Amino acid sequence: MSGFVPGARRLVVKVGSSSITSPAGGIDPAPLTALVDALAAHRAAGREVILVSSGAIAAGLGPMGIPARPRDLPTQQAAASVGQSLLMAAYAQILARHGITPAQVLLSADDLARRTHYRNAQQAIERLLALGMFPIVNENDTVATQEIRFGDNDRLAALVAHLSHADALVLLSDVDALYTAPPGEPGAERIDLVGAPSDLDEVRVGGVGSGVGTGGMATKVHAASIAADSGIPAVVTSLSNIGRVLSGEDVGTVFTVTHRRRSTRLLWLAHLAEPEGALRVDAGAAEALIRRGKSLLAVGVTRLEGEFDAGDPVDIQAPDGRPIARGLVRYSSAELPAMLGRSTGEIGDRLGGSYAREVVHRNDLIVIDQHMKAQPV
Ligand SMILES: Nc1ncnc2c1ncn2[C@@H]1O[C@H](COP(=O)(O)OP(=O)(O)O)[C@@H](O)[C@H]1O
Numbered sequence: 533m534s535g536f537v538p539g540a541r542r543l544v545v546k547v548g549s550s551s552i553t554s555p556a557g558g559i560d561p562a563p564l565t566a567l568v569d570a571l572a573a574h575r576a577a578g579r580e581v582i583l584v585s586s587g588a589i590a591a592g593l594g595p596m597g598i599p600a601r602p603r604d605l606p607t608q609q610a611a612a613s614v615g616q617s618l619l620m621a622a623y624a625q626i627l628a629r630h631g632i633t634p635a636q637v638l639l640s641a642d643d644l645a646r647r648t649h650y651r652n653a654q655q656a657i658e659r660l661l662a663l664g665m666f667p668i669v670n671e672n673d674t675v676a677t678q679e680i681r682f683g684d685n686d687r688l689a690a691l692v693a694h695l696s697h698a699d700a701l702v703l704l705s706d707v708d709a710l711y712t713a714p715p716g717e718p719g720a721e722r723i724d725l726v727g728a729p730s731d732l733d734e735v736r737v738g739g740v741g742s743g744v745g746t747g748g749m750a751t752k753v754h755a756a757s758i759a760a761d762s763g764i765p766a767v768v769t770s771l772s773n774i775g776r777v778l779s780g781e782d783v784g785t786v787f788t789v790t791h792r793r794r795s796t797r798l799l800w801l802a803h804l805a806e807p808e809g810a811l812r813v814d815a816g817a818a819e820a821l822i823r824r825g826k827s828l829l830a831v832g833v834t835r836l837e838g839e840f841d842a843g844d845p846v847d848i849q850a851p852d853g854r855p856i857a858r859g860l861v862r863y864s865s866a867e868l869p870a871m872l873g874r875s876t877g878e879i880g881d882r883l884g885g886s887y888a889r890e891v892v893h894r895n896d897l898i899v900i901d902q903h904m905k906a907q908p909v
């Protein structure tokens with residue numbers, strides 16, 4: 533089922549802290565070597581590989597004499613700046629045996645949320661690959677503030693896969709696959725394939741993770757779903773399965789593509805934008821957005837929340853308050869009250885033609901499946 537992996541011309545592989553550091557903190561050279569050897573062999577076969585590697589914070593703990601992963605952001609940032617250089621040094625040493633030069637790429641959520649920064653990151657990665665370098669991406673932990681952190685590299689990896697036009701995403705952890713419940717719980721069964729968001733209906737995931745990482749299985753499922761929803765198939769498995777997954781063996785949990793590639797703008801809207809407010813809509817409008825692919829008209833909007841300007845991202849809520857979509861609104865929260873519940877013709881007559889447009893145009897709108905809920909960063 534993971535046969536798409538060897539066929540991928542460009543592959544993004546993400547490895548979690550739990551797989552490459554020891555539980556007490558510090559880099560574990562054996563799994564790191566196994567990972568690098570497998571990826572070097574894959575590259576030697578003519579494929580491009582981008583590695584997203586966690587582990588900076590965990591790697592910094594030992595040398596700093598901190599026994600467990602700190603909870604406060606400043607200490608995490610300090611540990612990351614100690615650990616990131618150790619992590620890169622460890623990668624560089626092993627890659628040197630294969631004659632490969634690593635390139636450190638540190639990204640913050642802000643870099644992917646702003647179009648110019650996004651383009652810069654895209655161009656830098658493209659050039660590194662063209663020059664035969666080996667990009668190793670991590671979150672820029674020392675400058676990431678609480679508000680804008682990815683917090684988990686799984687989602688970062690999905691966004692990097694989209695940004696770099698990768699053909700497949702491999703998420704490596706310390707567990708061989710997604711299970712129907714946290715492994716170890718009685719009755720937890722391995723899931724081979726997630727072909728649609730509804731396949732996740734009965735799945736229970738623990739979010740806390742291993743203690744050295746941050747994501748847990750929940751963020752892997754979310755990241756794999758983001759990828760699948762933007763045209764990139766993904767597989768979740770363990771680092772010990774790396775050789776098998778690269779050769780297309782049937783391991784891990786495969787997330788098949790559920791939607792064609794999305795525009796960067798819509799991906800941003802769904803997964804990075806922070807909504808400035810919300811529009812509550814009536815049942816007819818909710819139906820038109822979800823089932824019929826329509827734009828949102830003022831006649832279907834029943835209520836506003838928050839203060840926003842024209843062009844801001846807003847959540848669109850069903851009559852019961854559930855978020856069903858996110859979009860870029862055409863009118864500000866000051867302009868909209870005079871338009872609510874009125875037909876476009878009536879608005880044009882009363883307020884003038886410039887108000888007689890869709891409140892959120894279809895091209896500026898993304899429907900949010902409840903399984904794929906866009907989480908503000
Ligand atoms: N339904 C589930 N299926 C698989 N693993 C799960 C599930 N629920 C919770 N987990 C746990 O998630 C952990 C992986 O998350 P984490 O330790 O954060 O990984 P990483 O550091 O590799 O990002 C596994 O060790 C596993 O125990």
Ligand SMILES: N[C@@H](CCC(=O)OP(=O)(O)O)C(=O)O
Nearest residue numbers: 549587588589685745746747
């Ligand atoms: N940027 C952080 C990684 C945070 C993170 O997502 O960790 P993990 O859940 O192990 O992938 C670090 O390098 O420690």
